[in-house]
Amino acid sequence: xxxxxxxxxxxxxxxxxxxxxxxxxxxxxxxxxxxxxxxxxxxxxxxxxxxxxxxxxxxxxxxxxxxxxxxxxxxxxxxxxxxxxxxxxxxxxxxxxxxxxxxxxxxxxxxxxxxxxxxxxxxxxxxxxxxxxxxxxxxxxxxxxxxxxxxxxxxxxxxxxxxxxxxxxxxxxxxxxxxxxxxxxxxxxxxxxxxxxxxxxxxxxxxxxxxxxxxxxxxxxxxxxxxxxxxxxxxxxxxxxxxxxxxxxxxxxxxxxxxxxxxxxxxxxxxxxxxxxxxxxxxxxxxxxxxxxxxxxxxxxxxxxxxxxxxxxxxxxxxxxxxxxxxxxxxxxxxxxxxxxxxxxxxxxxxxxxx
Numbered sequence: 001x002x003x004x005x006x007x008x009x010x011x012x013x014x015x016x017x018x019x020x021x022x023x024x025x026x027x028x029x030x031x032x033x034x035x036x037x038x039x040x041x042x043x044x045x046x047x048x049x050x051x052x053x054x055x056x057x058x059x060x061x062x063x064x065x066x067x068x069x070x071x072x073x074x075x076x077x078x079x080x081x082x083x084x085x086x087x088x089x090x091x092x093x094x095x096x097x098x099x100x101x102x103x104x105x106x107x108x109x110x111x112x113x114x115x116x117x118x119x120x121x122x123x124x125x126x127x128x129x130x131x132x133x134x135x136x137x138x139x140x141x142x143x144x145x146x147x148x149x150x151x152x153x154x155x156x157x158x159x160x161x162x163x164x165x166x167x168x169x170x171x172x173x174x175x176x177x178x179x180x181x182x183x184x185x186x187x188x189x190x191x192x193x194x195x196x197x198x199x200x201x202x203x204x205x206x207x208x209x210x211x212x213x214x215x216x217x218x219x220x221x222x223x224x225x226x227x228x229x230x231x232x233x234x235x236x237x238x239x240x241x242x243x244x245x246x247x248x249x250x251x252x253x254x255x256x257x258x259x260x261x262x263x264x265x266x267x268x269x270x271x272x273x274x275x276x277x278x279x280x281x282x283x284x285x286x287x288x289x290x291x292x293x294x295x296x297x298x299x300x301x302x303x304x305x306x307x308x309x310x311x312x313x314x315x316x317x318x319x320x321x322x323x324x325x326x327x328x329x330x331x332x333x334x335x336x337x338x339x340x341x342x343x344x345x346x347x348x349x350x351x352x353x354x355x
Contacts, residue, residue, distance in 0.1 A: 006235065006338075010345040012137040016087075017119050018127030024084035025133040027140065029348065030070060032078030036143060041065060044139035045085075047333040048132060053179035055195045056324050061088055065136050081140070085132055100310045101317050105299035112310065128240040128327070131334045138337020141344040150343060154211035154335045156182045156328045157292070159191040160198070168210050169274070169290050181332045199325035202302030206241075207328035209293045209335045213343060216278060218269070218286040220346040227282025228346060229291075235338040236293045241327050244294035248277025263287075293335055295327050 005013040009029045016023030042065060049063040050056060063085055070081030099120050102109040107126035111118040118124060142152060153173060157164045159180065164171070164187055173183050180195070182188040191207075198205045221228030233245045253261055253275060263271035263280075271287055278289035300319040307317045324330065 019121035247291035
């Protein structure tokens with residue numbers, strides 16, 4: 001099975017399934033002699049882990065990471081960093097009813113037809129549990145970026161029809177996140193109530209994560225197929241349940257005239273506006289980078305749905321087990337991780353030296 005790695009210089013390869021013994025990864029291209037805060041890595045995992053509030057899946061996993069290589073006396077050695085996260089709370093029997101049934105809008109059908117054999121327990125390799133490995137690599141990348149003065153942060157800007165209004169590029173974030181990870185406490189309460197209502201009905205809902213990256217130096221990215229925004233888009237679209245990515249003005253830019261949309265360059269190299277989202281010609285221009293990531297409703301719902309089995313016979317299927325009614329609260333650290341991996345990878349492509 002190909003497609004398990006991301007990055008060129010800073011490269012992550014992940015392994016493992018939702019209900020296997022463990023998940024994990026190998027991070028290659030990590031600069032040497034850098035002091036890592038391993039507690040900070042665990043903090044990022046804790047932000048993503050299941051069971052942390054009453055609006056996410058109640059699967060109980062500690063998501064404790066164990067490093068196997070590449071770190072000695074608290075510093076990176078330059079060797080590949082290997083790590084594992086044990087699966088502690090699998091309930092595979094919750095999925096026995098779909099052994100030969102394809103759930104609507106899941107990877108069940110496509111995986112089975114492509115590979116001829118699939119791990120149906122929790123979706124196997126297609127499960128969002130795999131993203132915990134990304135968070136480990138992203139947390140390490142984020143520490144390097146912080147050292148360089150580059151700050152990556154994200155938050156929930158929309159759940160269903162409930163959304164934050166106004167300019168989000170400079171919206172201050174609270175020191176402590178609420179359970180839905182929306183920075184406006186009043187909007188957050190509406191989102192939380194809405195998610196609970198949807199969950200009670202046995203249904204799910206989608207949302208949007210807004211991300212911004214400050215301090216990115218001018219010059220990251222390259223033509224033609226290694227454009228920075230293209231790699232950011234690929235990183236985000238590789239996350240489970242993502243259905244859309246837009247950076248800068250995005251789709252709203254189609255309503256503007258060129259005279260309104262153009263970012264006028266000043267003598268000091270800055271621009272009067274930032275409709276480009278910090279990237280022009282696929283290369284960072286020094287302005288803040290910002291983008292939005294749209295997540296679909298979780299496909300597993302606690303309602304009867306029509307589908308087919310492996311014999312292509314029409315059947316009824318209903319979700320069982322523990323699932324998120326809305327993925328965006330737990331997706332925030334994943335978006336930050338994938339952005340951090342992408343930005344550090346491009347930085348190291350430009351600056352192949354120790355940090």
